[in-house]
Amino acid sequence: MSVTPTTVDHRDAAATRDGVAIIEGVDSTATDLIGSSYVNLPADTDVPSLPTGRDRTTARVGVLAGEAVRRPGWIYLLLVTSARVLLAFVTGMILWATIPALIGWRSDVVLTGSMGPRISPGDVVVSEPVPASSVRAGQVISFDDPNVASRTVIHRIRSVNPDGTLITRGDANPTDDSHPVASTAIHGLGRLCVRFVALPVVWAREGALLPLGLTLFVLVSAIVLVLRDRDDDLLDENSEDDDDHVDDVDDLHDLDDLDDLDDLEPPDAKAETPNDDADTTANDGGDRVEDIQLENDDEIDHTRLVTSMLNSALNRLTIVIRMIRVPTLLRMSPIAATFAVAMAMAVVLGAAFSAFAATASDAGNAWKISPYAQFGAGTYVTEVNNSGPLFFYRLNEASGTTAADASGSGNPGTYVGGWNYGFSPQPLPRNVGLAVSSKNNTSCIASPVQLNNPKKYSYEMWFRTTSTSGGKLAAFEGAQIGTSSNYDRHLYMTNTGKLVFGVWLGSPTVITSPLSYNDGAWHQAAVTMGTTGGMQLFVDGFSVVTSANTASENFKGYWRFGCGSLGSWPNYPTDPSSTNFDGAIADISVYAAELTPTAIRTHYFAA
Amino acid sequence: MNRPTMRQRRMIKAAAVPAALLASALVVWQGSYAAFSATTNDAANNWATGNVSLTDDDGGSAMFNAVGLRPGSTGTKCIKVTSNSSLFGPVKLYTTSASTNSLANYIDVTVAEGTPGDFTSCGAFVGSSIYSGTLTAMPSTYGTGAGTWTPSTNPESKTYKFTYTVNAAAPSSVMNSTASATFTWEIQA
Numbered sequence: 019m020s021v022t023p024t025t026v027d028h029r030d031a032a033a034t035r036d037g038v039a040i041i042e043g044v045d046s047t048a049t050d051l052i053g054s055s056y057v058n059l060p061a062d063t064d065v066p067s068l069p070t071g072r073d074r075t076t077a078r079v080g081v082l083a084g085e086a087v088r089r090p091g092w093i094y095l096l097l098v099t100s101a102r103v104l105l106a107f108v109t110g111m112i113l114w115a116t117i118p119a120l121i122g123w124r125s126d127v128v129l130t131g132s133m134g135p136r137i138s139p140g141d142v143v144v145s146e147p148v149p150a151s152s153v154r155a156g157q158v159i160s161f162d163d164p165n166v167a168s169r170t171v172i173h174r175i176r177s178v179n180p181d182g183t184l185i186t187r188g189d190a191n192p193t194d195d196s197h198p199v200a201s202t203a204i205h206g207l208g209r210l211c212v213r214f215v216a217l218p219v220v221w222a223r224e225g226a227l228l229p230l231g232l233t234l235f236v237l238v239s240a241i242v243l244v245l246r247d248r249d250d251d252l253l254d255e256n257s258e259d260d261d262d263h264v265d266d267v268d269d270l271h272d273l274d275d276l277d278d279l280d281d282l283e284p285p286d287a288k289a290e291t292p293n294d295d296a297d298t299t300a301n302d303g304g305d306r307v308e309d310i311q312l313e314n315d316d317e318i319d320h321t322r323l324v325t326s327m328l329n330s331a332l333n334r335l336t337i338v339i340r341m342i343r344v345p346t347l348l349r350m351s352p353i354a355a356t357f358a359v360a361m362a363m364a365v366v367l368g369a370a371f372s373a374f375a376a377t378a379s380d381a382g383n384a385w386k387i388s389p390y391a392q393f394g395a396g397t398y399v400t401e402v403n404n405s406g407p408l409f410f411y412r413l414n415e416a417s418g419t420t421a422a423d424a425s426g427s428g429n430p431g432t433y434v435g436g437w438n439y440g441f442s443p444q445p446l447p448r449n450v451g452l453a454v455s456s457k458n459n460t461s462c463i464a465s466p467v468q469l470n471n472p473k474k475y476s477y478e479m480w481f482r483t484t485s486t487s488g489g490k491l492a493a494f495e496g497a498q499i500g501t502s503s504n505y506d507r508h509l510y511m512t513n514t515g516k517l518v519f520g521v522w523l524g525s526p527t528v529i530t531s532p533l534s535y536n537d538g539a540w541h542q543a544a545v546t547m548g549t550t551g552g553m554q555l556f557v558d559g560f561s562v563v564t565s566a567n568t569a570s571e572n573f574k575g576y577w578r579f580g581c582g583s584l585g586s587w588p589n590y591p592t593d594p595s596s597t598n599f600d601g602a603i604a605d606i607s608v609y610a611a612e613l614t615p616t617a618i619r620t621h622y623f624a625a
Numbered sequence: 626m627n628r629p630t631m632r633q634r635r636m637i638k639a640a641a642v643p644a645a646l647l648a649s650a651l652v653v654w655q656g657s658y659a660a661f662s663a664t665t666n667d668a669a670n671n672w673a674t675g676n677v678s679l680t681d682d683d684g685g686s687a688m689f690n691a692v693g694l695r696p697g698s699t700g701t702k703c704i705k706v707t708s709n710s711s712l713f714g715p716v717k718l719y720t721t722s723a724s725t726n727s728l729a730n731y732i733d734v735t736v737a738e739g740t741p742g743d744f745t746s747c748g749a750f751v752g753s754s755i756y757s758g759t760l761t762a763m764p765s766t767y768g769t770g771a772g773t774w775t776p777s778t779n780p781e782s783k784t785y786k787f788t789y790t791v792n793a794a795a796p797s798s799v800m801n802s803t804a805s806a807t808f809t810w811e812i813q814a
Contacts, residue, residue: 091628099637103645110649130814136660143660158660165767165813192678196721196767196811211660212653378679378706379721381807382687385732385760385789391695393797447697447793539699559693623695 098247101240108215108237115142115212122147124206126160126170127216129223132188133158133172140217143172145206154178158208159186164197170205171195193377390559390623397624398449398605399424402478405617407607409465411579414451414604416440421463425607429467434499435460435581445480445540445604446625453480453604456489461598462581464499465608471572475507476613478544478556478621479579483536483601488512488591491543491599492606493582496575504573505583509545509555511536511599512589519545519555519563522571526587529555529563540604542622548612559622561615577608678709679716679812682744688787688808696731699790703747706783706810708776714814717770718755718785720763723806731795732760732804735788738772742784750786760789760806767811776812785810 119125128141137143137158145160153159155175161184163169173186176194183198221230402410403425410425416439421431433454441453477492493508506522515536520528535541535557544556553565584590584597591597629637681704688702708716718736723729739752756763756771764770774783787808 095629095634095637099641102638102641103648106642106645107649110646111653114649114653133660141656141660163768167768196809208660209657210653211656213656376679376710377809377811378681379807379809380681380683380688380704382805383689383808384687384691384803384805385689385694385728385791386692386803387728387791387795387799387801388693388695389801390693391800393696393795393800395793447699447790538701625695625697 098243101243102247104240105237105244111212111215114210115144115215118144118146118210123209124160126172126205127219128172129220132190133174134190136189137172137211138214140214140220142210142212142216143208144210144212145172146209147205148207150182150201150204153184153204153207159184159199160205160208161186161199162203162205164195164199164203172208191376196377388559388623390619392620392623395448396450398446398621401617401621401624402605402607405607405609405613405621406611407609408467410605410607411463412451412605413454413463415454429465431466431579431606432464432499434462434464437461437463441602441604443540445482445602449625451604453482453602455602456580456598456600459598460581462499463579463603463606465577465579466498468498468574468576469494469610470574471570472507472610473568473570474548474610474612476544476546476548476609476611477509477577477607478542478609478613478618479606480540480542480604480625481511481535481599481601482538482540482603483511483515483599484538485511485536485600486513486515487600488515488536488597489599489601490580490582490584490591490597491517491603492545492577492579494570494575494577495582496573498576499578502575502583504571504575506571507545507547508582508584509543510584510587510591510597513591514589516589517543517555517557517562518587518589519553520587521547521553521567521569523567523569527553527565527567528588529553529565530589531555531557531562533557533562536601542618542625544613544618544621546612546618550612551615554615556615556618559619579603579606679706679810680709681706681810684744686744688744689789691789694791696791696795697793699788701747701786701788703742703744703750703784703786704808705743706785707780708782708812709780710776710812710814711779712814713776714812716772716774716776716783716810716812717764717767718772718808718810719765719767719770720760720806721765721809723760723763723765724804726802726804728795728799728802729760729804729806731792731799733790733792734758734760734763736771737786738774738783739786740782740784742786747784747786750784752784752786755785760804763806767813770811772810 115125124145124147126143126145128137128139128143131139143158143160153175155177158172158174160170160172163171171186173188173195176185176187178184179198182201184201184204185194186199187194218230218233221227221233399410399412407425407427409423409427409429409431411421411431412424413421415421415433419433421433423430436457437454438457439452439454441455444450444452472494475494479492481491483489488511490508490510493505493510495502496504504522506520509517509519511517512530515534517531517535518528520526535543542556542558546554546556547568547570549568551564552568554561555563580599580603582597683704688704689700691698691700706716734756735754736756737750737752738755739750742748742750753773755773
């Protein structure tokens, strides 16, 4: 065992590679490990004349004898030990992640990070089936996603509802999960979190080929290293006969160390582990070989696969296998088993989302039907006429300049300045009839009856606008049409959509609605004036503002709608050229009396 | 430098695998303890791996508190929902704790998704309808939720315009009754 210090490791490797044909076989096989072609590439292809392990060993020793076998150096030992540790560690992690499935536990690959940082994508969470009644806040459970069919979610329980459903949340989520988890949807209680072991699964799903390939490369390299080292072991064993039995004992000692791990396996698997027999035959190589050969013959069995995995990690079984003339396929089985288990893991394990989710809610929306609501169709016209209007313009015309009087009083109005007819949606949902909308700043509706200083009066109309320049909805003016010198008793909308009811008593006397109504919806507006209630403004069936004033300006005039003068009344609309109302109007009724609040409400709810 | 002796090699080899397996057990134990210990209940402020966040501009107010309704009553409201997320996924609208009484069968709701507009005003909202039907029939889970919005920038907002109408054919049996709903937007990534 001479040494050339300057080229220790390189020459070691070279010598081994050159001297042992089978190593070449292993190398070429290792590059094809991902596929199944290793089956067709027996490692001993290069030495067809040496078909069996024992013969090969002899031959190899013969070859090496001529080269003065060198003992490997520290760096090589470090490398191969690292490879062995890595493989054993990975195998151990995979076993932790998979073996509990044999006793009915559930393993899920975590695919997203909402349980971060404690549970990350690539982790495997092993959960134990538990009665739903036993879970409590703070525990992590896997459950059927209430949102998405056949998706599993792993989240932490925040609280348990009295009805047994669970409020859950991902650790990294700002809000609780939107839907409570039914007790029947629980898969299990998180018991083991095997970190990162399924990262390749996540990478594969994401198409992250670089880390996937890198991992594969490292693992394959480690396998190759360990396999080569096993051949070196054989060299050692055969070149140092004195150590043979000691070596065997060491091997078995390693197996003993694994007794604890055997506990992970189901009882039937444990019963078949080779340790007991091996212990008693530690110094009898032949018997031990027979025992373990039998183990390998039924390796296709699932539990055997697991056992074989353990042994592969220990790098022990194959040594024996080679000594007892097993085919190359079986000799390679630790590798095959590693990948078989890895593949099985990918198939067996579910994919659990720990979904990132956040919600925003608008709560407390309510719709309440009024106790005054009326049902059925077509009662508005009846109710208005029951109140005895001077005239009632539904403004339902399709054309022309005449606005028919639906009250039966025979006082039709006149469309002035042009209007858009047939405006929809109709203002009164349950009363057929469309509306008109103003066409320009001369659009107006005039009435034919001149009245002398009305002191008690009411009028009601429907309007709809989104205008922010307001406008005059109704007025009593000295002139039937055009500019008037006297005007009051009017209703106008400010720029902000508020309604103003005003009379002129030497100066404007107004009441203003607290709310705005330029919201694009149909509204009922009504004003009443009289000694009972003073000035009142109603919107949508109810009084919104009142004044004790009972006086209006004394002059003769006409009711008109959608137009008129305003001068500088409070918050007058700022439309530069006109105070015409910019919007749609309908169902105007005027009364020579003070309508009661009940009547106005009844009108509204009949609409 | 001396090469390792056969015995040293064997000892190291013998120790390597059990040590690795022991390490795997320790790692699993540690990971499990960290993940499942009940004392680690609240980690909601940790954003190590990304986050999603969704807010609306209702300031805690309901869009609709419509009392005194009659058949045919209608109303409109807009609400702006903002995603502030480092991960992007579909935002879906659904109702939670919606009442299932008969009135809810007669509240017709249309929802459009678009821009601009906010809780104060719909403004010049332009959007496309994502739901039209009764309050009762509105989706109630994320999986069936309505909407086509998947944020792709951060932050990103969308306005939802709600219009309700009490069906004009509502029968007198709904007199005095109340329907209610919470509208929820959820993003999952």
